């Protein structure tokens with residue numbers, strides 16, 4: 612990465628993604644380029660116009676962010692080099708003078724809308740949803756002369772910094788403990804070092820006409836004592852019934868058990884894509900059974916070598 616790195620992120624300023632980016636050491640002094648969607652943020656990295664992109668990947672209420680899962684699974688290869696967790700708190704804002712009872716149309720990011728369902732149903736049951744490219748974009752759109760919605764759901768910080776916006780209700784998320792996970796994505800390069808509390812992300816296309824392929828994929832992890840923290844299936848978009856799995860596994864590819872599991876995946880599904888090994892944001896070390904430790908793998912390989920040498 613250059614002396615003053617350039618980061619793209621799902622913007623504009625005030626998104627939860629920007630809050631995630633600000634957790635990266637040096638981000639405050641870096642060049643930060645807001646993008647209106649995840650694909651643009653990633654494509655700028657692919658094109659060499661930015662060093663890395665911060666994008667949302669998963670939240671504790673709604674699950675995977677499909678735009679991100681799909682964008683990193685295809686196209687020129689990228690690597691996840693870091694993750695960040697952001698607690699998510701929502702407010703609903705409107706122009707001064709607008710009351711909750713006046714609201715007919717609400718804009719926000721799709722994941723924010725999905726996380727405020729109960730509050731909206733209880734308080735503005737007939738409101739229509741206007742999709743927004745991000746929570747902050749929806750809030751800022753209210754300040755435009757021809758805004759075609761009456762309220763936006765966004766982060767408290769956006770509202771606090773905009774005198775033209777009134778907070779009508781706070782903490783409107785259905786789950787007070789909601790957390791979103793973001794990833795920092797760069798072009799392939801040296802891997803982040805193993806910390807002992809790491810995560811590895813892979814994309815595994817499900818081989819066709821191969822009965823038990825999913826079982827075979829899962830067995831690569833299970834038989835080597837590698838715990839999974841996320842597994843999602845996504846359609847490849849090519850034809851009905853063709854899927855890939857996006858998987859997060861505990862551990863680093865330099866852990867023997869993880870390397871061995873990935874090699875097994877490659878045998879079952881040669882188009883398996885390695886998306887990175889990086890430190891876990893929660894610093895929780897993996898639990899490693901004695902028979903899946905590096906030492907145990909080394910001893911087993913040495914035993915086979917000795918037999919082959921005769």
Ligand SMILES: O=C(O)C(=O)Cc1ccccc1
Nearest residue numbers: 626627628720722723745746
């Ligand atoms: O729109 C934003 O602010 C984002 O960063 C995307 C998002 C939306 C809702 C929850 C978490 C992230």
